[in-house]
Amino acid sequence: xxxxxxxxxxxxxxxxxxxxxxxxxxxxxxxxxxxxxxxxxxxxxxxxxxxxxxxxxxxxxxxxxxxxxxxxxxxxxxxxxxxxxxxxxxxxxxxxxxxxxxxxxxxxxxxxxxxxxxxxxxxxxxxxxxxxxxxxxxxxxxxxxxxxxxxxxxxxxxxxxxxxxxxxxxxxxxxxxxxxxxxxxxxxxxxxxxxxxxxxxxxxxxxxxxxxxxxxxxxxxxxxxxxxxxxxxxxxxxxxxxxxxxxxxxxxxxxxxxxxxxxxxx
Amino acid sequence: xxxxxxxxxxxxxxxxxxxxxxxxxxxxxxxxxxxxxxxxxxxxxxxxxxxxxxxxxxxxxxxxxxxxxxxxxxxxxxxxxxxxxxxxxxxxxxxxxxxxxxxxxxxxxxxxxxxxxxxxxxxxxxxxxxxxxxxxxxxxxxxxxxxxxxxxxxxxxxxxxxxxxxxxxxxxxxxxxxxxxxxxxxxxxxxxxxxxxxxxxxxxxxxxxxxxxxxxxxxxxxxxxxxxxxxxxxxxxxxxxxxxxxxxxxxxxxxxxxxxxxxxxxxx
Numbered sequence: 260x261x262x263x264x265x266x267x268x269x270x271x272x273x274x275x276x277x278x279x280x281x282x283x284x285x286x287x288x289x290x291x292x293x294x295x296x297x298x299x300x301x302x303x304x305x306x307x308x309x310x311x312x313x314x315x316x317x318x319x320x321x322x323x324x325x326x327x328x329x330x331x332x333x334x335x336x337x338x339x340x341x342x343x344x345x346x347x348x349x350x351x352x353x354x355x356x357x358x359x360x361x362x363x364x365x366x367x368x369x370x371x372x373x374x375x376x377x378x379x380x381x382x383x384x385x386x387x388x389x390x391x392x393x394x395x396x397x398x399x400x401x402x403x404x405x406x407x408x409x410x411x412x413x414x415x416x417x418x419x420x421x422x423x424x425x426x427x428x429x430x431x432x433x434x435x436x437x438x439x440x441x442x443x444x445x446x447x448x449x450x451x452x453x454x455x456x457x458x459x460x461x462x463x464x465x466x467x468x469x470x471x472x473x474x475x476x477x478x479x480x481x482x483x484x485x486x487x488x489x490x491x492x493x494x495x496x497x498x499x500x501x502x503x504x505x506x507x508x509x510x511x512x513x514x515x516x517x518x519x520x521x522x523x524x525x
Numbered sequence: 526x527x528x529x530x531x532x533x534x535x536x537x538x539x540x541x542x543x544x545x546x547x548x549x550x551x552x553x554x555x556x557x558x559x560x561x562x563x564x565x566x567x568x569x570x571x572x573x574x575x576x577x578x579x580x581x582x583x584x585x586x587x588x589x590x591x592x593x594x595x596x597x598x599x600x601x602x603x604x605x606x607x608x609x610x611x612x613x614x615x616x617x618x619x620x621x622x623x624x625x626x627x628x629x630x631x632x633x634x635x636x637x638x639x640x641x642x643x644x645x646x647x648x649x650x651x652x653x654x655x656x657x658x659x660x661x662x663x664x665x666x667x668x669x670x671x672x673x674x675x676x677x678x679x680x681x682x683x684x685x686x687x688x689x690x691x692x693x694x695x696x697x698x699x700x701x702x703x704x705x706x707x708x709x710x711x712x713x714x715x716x717x718x719x720x721x722x723x724x725x726x727x728x729x730x731x732x733x734x735x736x737x738x739x740x741x742x743x744x745x746x747x748x749x750x751x752x753x754x755x756x757x758x759x760x761x762x763x764x765x766x767x768x769x770x771x772x773x774x775x776x777x778x779x780x781x782x783x784x785x786x787x788x789x790x791x792x793x
Contacts, residue, residue: 323704352706363701367719376698376715377705384710388718429701436705 273336274301274439274472276322281331281341283317291317293496294331299489304463304473306483306504309493310516315476318493319442322474323355324348336439353380356433358462360445362425364432366418370409373417373428374400377435396435403431407461423454427461434465441466443475447482455479459486480512584764591772592765598754599773606750607777609671610740614733616672617679624680625687626713632691632699645688648681657743671748675736682735686728687721694720726792730785737781741774 276299283292291314299305307315320326322333324340333340336354343351356377364373375382375392382392404410407427417425426446433441443462447455459475463486466473477483483490484504492500492507492515500511593599627633628641651659657674664670698716707715744752751770758766 325700325704349706349708352704355704357701357704359697359701361697363697365698365716365719366695367722368715372715372719376702376707379702379708379711379715380706382711384708384714387711388714432701432705442704 272301275299275335276301276440276472276474277332277334278318278322279332279334281318281321281333282329283314283321283326284329290329290496292321292328292331295493295496295498297491297498297501299472299474302470302472303488304466304475304486305489305491306487307474307476307491307493308478308480308483308515313493313515314496315493316444319357319444319474319476322440322442323352323357325357349380353436354439356436356438356441358426358429358433358441358443358446360448362422362429362449364417364425364428367416369414369416370404370420370428371397371400371413374403374432374435377432380436400431400435403434406465407431422450423457426450426454426458430458430462430465434469437469439471441471441473443473445476445478448478455482456485480507587762587764588768590765591768592763593769595766595769599751599770602744602751602754602770603773603777605668606740606744606752607737609668609675609743609748609750610733610736613672613675613679613740614729614736617676617736618683618729618732620676621680621683621687625684626691626717628684628688629691630688631694631696632717641684642688645681645684648677649685653678653739654742654746657748658746661747666747666749668749671740671743671750671752674743674748675739678739679732679736683728683732687725690721690724690728691717723792727789730788734778734781734785738778741777 276297278295278297278299281292281295282290284290291312295314295318307318309315317326321328321331322335322340324343328341331341336351338347338351340348340351365376368376372390375387375390375396378392378396379387386392401410401413404413407430409424409427409431412420412424417428420428426449429446441462446462447458450458459482462473462475475483475487484507487504490500490502490504490507491498492511494515494517499514500507624641624644627637628645630638633641653674656677657671660670660673664673694717698720699712702712702716740750741752741755744750744754745756747753751774755767755770755774758764758770
């Protein structure tokens, strides 16, 4: 298992994530996650598939504690994320980037300002308010905008962008954190098929460049197969499939999504 | 139901497109009757009204022509009113910002939002003139009492609108910033403020406009400004000077309206 990692360079297995007996009940007695245990390697993209309501979103949000787990442990970088509070939790979150289905940008801020929001874990509220960000961060933001193909959009307002462009900003914002783990909650569900592939490629490329693990909730099984090195099937709050994408069979999909008729319709 | 172009098929049952709302009709009728009754108990009669009209005509006659000769008195009052309005708006808006943030139920825990909402309700309970009377008794005659009174009403009004604006913002960017490890202050600076800023500018200019009007009024009860001048003129039966003051106030309000519109355009 992951040893407490040094602050600087982290070996690949130092970024491994270990989820143990994770339970989440929004209402007592009705678990959305019914004891999930997973060991996720310190690199590569893991796709989590499953029907709506299977607990995918809850699972991913328990990792960075946007959702409070009811019980269980989440070990990452030598800490139990589930036990952190206050400032320690905020420090841990700085190392975990997140990409959202609806991008979650501040519509009225510029692309540059949205990117710098990724640095809010490191910048005081006053400096953020006065826009006195670290010049090195600003340099990095410009470089990152070039990387995601939005070099000319730094001063545009976020609400002037298309869906695909907004998601690029969302990814760039997450990468601005210099994260050790990237979470993505249905990052392509609001996008057209071509843009969805581009977004998955961009995420894979940027995470590969940093050599960090990625966990993606995804509805599209084909995209999951194409981009992941591991697929986890979630149904009824439990892991019902776990393996390489090549081993995912029709029978497995039926087990994950329930029933058989749905496949004929597609 | 007469429909000459009706289809050959007979209508199955008569359907009323506008069914009468009897409770509402009864309520309107009751209201009319009560108004008549109330008028009779207060001796609001036609003769009384006609007598009042004659008195009003004499009053207006004494007002004309307006007397602008006491320019210095007039200007001093107006400037003091302006100062009261601007200071009260600045201080009130500044204090209203934290109170409004604290009162926003989507960001704040109940133990903080309820006291803040209570404070807002308290500030809004009384008209500025009543608050001004209280402050005149507390701190004495003059501009200070007027400023304090308008600060109180500004806090009540602006804080309530800020709280409502914050309660309507999108929480999605806030979620993203919390996920990035942002502190609460960072979330407010980058996710809350940008989402409410342009509405806030609207509230602030409206409040400046409203304080300008109210600042002429608090003087009547001793809160300083042109209101005090107006009240004195009334008491001395200087009705031509009263009219001059009223015209000057209208001019100031009008200028304030233009200024507020200009500020709003600038910030858009």
